[in-house]
Amino acid sequence: MRLYDSATRTVRELPQRDPGRLGIYLCGPTVYGPPHLGHGRATLVYDLLRRYLRWTGVEVQLVSNITDIDDKILERAEREGRDASEIAQRCESVWWRAMDAIGVERPTDIPRATEWVEEMVTMIAVLVDDGRAYVTDDGVYLAVESVPDYGLLAHQRLDDMLAGGGEREVFGAEHKRHPADFALWKQAKPGEPAWPSPWGEGRPGWHTECVAMSLALLGEGFDLHCGGLDLQFPHHENERAQAVALGRDFAHHWMHHAFVVDRSGEKMSKSLGNFENLLDFVENHDPRSYRLILVQAGYRSPVSVDAEIAERAERALAGLDAFAHRSAELAPAAPDPDVVARFRERMDDDLDTPGAMAVVFDTVTRGNAAIDAADPSAAALAAAVRELTGVLGLELKGPATVPADVADRVAALDAARGGKDYATADAIRAELQAEGWLVETTKAGTTVRRA
Ligand SMILES: [Zn+2]
Numbered sequence: 126m127r128l129y130d131s132a133t134r135t136v137r138e139l140p141q142r143d144p145g146r147l148g149i150y151l152c153g154p155t156v157y158g159p160p161h162l163g164h165g166r167a168t169l170v171y172d173l174l175r176r177y178l179r180w181t182g183v184e185v186q187l188v189s190n191i192t193d194i195d196d197k198i199l200e201r202a203e204r205e206g207r208d209a210s211e212i213a214q215r216c217e218s219v220w221w222r223a224m225d226a227i228g229v230e231r232p233t234d235i236p237r238a239t240e241w242v243e244e245m246v247t248m249i250a251v252l253v254d255d256g257r258a259y260v261t262d263d264g265v266y267l268a269v270e271s272v273p274d275y276g277l278l279a280h281q282r283l284d285d286m287l288a289g290g291g292e293r294e295v296f297g298a299e300h301k302r303h304p305a306d307f308a309l310w311k312q313a314k315p316g317e318p319a320w321p322s323p324w325g326e327g328r329p330g331w332h333t334e335c336v337a338m339s340l341a342l343l344g345e346g347f348d349l350h351c352g353g354l355d356l357q358f359p360h361h362e363n364e365r366a367q368a369v370a371l372g373r374d375f376a377h378h379w380m381h382h383a384f385v386v387d388r389s390g391e392k393m394s395k396s397l398g399n400f401e402n403l404l405d406f407v408e409n410h411d412p413r414s415y416r417l418i419l420v421q422a423g424y425r426s427p428v429s430v431d432a433e434i435a436e437r438a439e440r441a442l443a444g445l446d447a448f449a450h451r452s453a454e455l456a457p458a459a460p461d462p463d464v465v466a467r468f469r470e471r472m473d474d475d476l477d478t479p480g481a482m483a484v485v486f487d488t489v490t491r492g493n494a495a496i497d498a499a500d501p502s503a504a505a506l507a508a509a510v511r512e513l514t515g516v517l518g519l520e521l522k523g524p525a526t527v528p529a530d531v532a533d534r535v536a537a538l539d540a541a542r543g544g545k546d547y548a549t550a551d552a553i554r555a556e557l558q559a560e561g562w563l564v565e566t567t568k569a570g571t572t573v574r575r576a
Pocket residue numbers: 151152153335360364
């Protein structure tokens with residue numbers, strides 16, 4: 126499989142440190158509020174990658190952390206007069222509820238930052254001893270000038286970065302020796318949750334968590350590190366800088382997905398105030414529609430999600446469901462190998478899910494035509510559609526997906542025909558057609574599917 130690598134800016138073969146196995150680290154959520162549509166994308170893209178790799182026979186270890194200690198969690202805890210741990214636990218349970226709703230499988234490992242503080246302290250101590258990190262009044266900082274290729278992921282040299290300015294993380298604390306230095310350890314303020322360290326009670330910086338947990342759980346030189354484009358710099362740059370400073374082999378490939386944007390092109394995020402709650406979305410739409418929208422967008426393209434776009438996806442799903450319904454009676458068959466090969470070719474080409482989905486839709490069209498013509502190829506085409514939609518995590522609904530009121534009218538249509546009341550039968554048929562249903566009447570009775 127070939128994937129775009131953000132570090133080299135090329136599409137290249139996805140490495141496998143151990144053939145047949147793949148270790149992936151995905152930066153997980155900071156649990157301080159409800160997940161929005163962008164969070165859904167941040168997990169769904171890698172759920173697609175993981176399901177696909179597993180289907181091709183690769184054993185995937187996906188590690189994705191929970192940041193359960195952070196300024197934003199502390200701010201909310203303070204505002205609500207609760208413990209930070211209570212806020213984090215509550216938000217994490219909402220997170221998993223949303224992930225379950227969109228069919229995202231649980232990661233293989235889910236390390237929580239607060240459970241790995243000792244490892245982080247050990248790591249920071251090595252950096253301090255080596256003179257690559259220094260202690261100030263408010264914490265411990267990494268000296269980025271001690272990292273020879275700092276800026277590799279930002280695709281900017283340290284000097285240019287400073288000339289450009291504007292990065293919140295780059296500027297800030299006045300205790301820093303260099304504006305781009307970043308906190309590995311933050312001294313606790315009174316009343317904040319704190320852990321012991323040689324530099325006083327405090328808590329780890331966000332960039333430190335992921336390095337400690339990814340190296341501990343996946344080992345050195347793991348295959349793939351991923352997250353949203355907004356993490357490429359500074360978060361991933363700073364994770365990598367620590368690994369380099371420690372002399373440890375870090376991720377061999379970097380994958381970043383594009384944002385969910387509103388129609389004007391603005392990123393949807395909690396901090397921008399235009400986010401849509403993921404659970405609100407799945408309560409109002411077929412949860413599969415969110416997955417289909419992202420599949421059809423491709424992970425490197427920005428995507429918009431609103432009611433109109435969701436309804437369009439729902440119509441496409443109804444067409445797939447109708448095909449599953451129609452083809453349910455066909456004899457069992459192996460998936461058409463030509464279709465499977467075309468699908469794999471698309472997926473192996475930088476996770477081209479829009480191309481792969483086009484193969485599925487094309488197969489549905491051909492399958493419907495084959496069923497119409499009573500052509501024996503229909504069974505293998507239908508088996509391919511079932512198999513490949515399954516790989517994408519789009520579980521099709523066979524019988525019972527036709528809404529009850531439609532099923533009732535189909536029954537009434539057949540009853541009218543049975544009673545030779547053709548005027549009524551025709552009126553019902555016209556009504557269903559006007560609502561977008563393809564109505565087919567054979568000796569066996571009437572069936573409907575989405576046009
Ligand atoms: Zn991270």
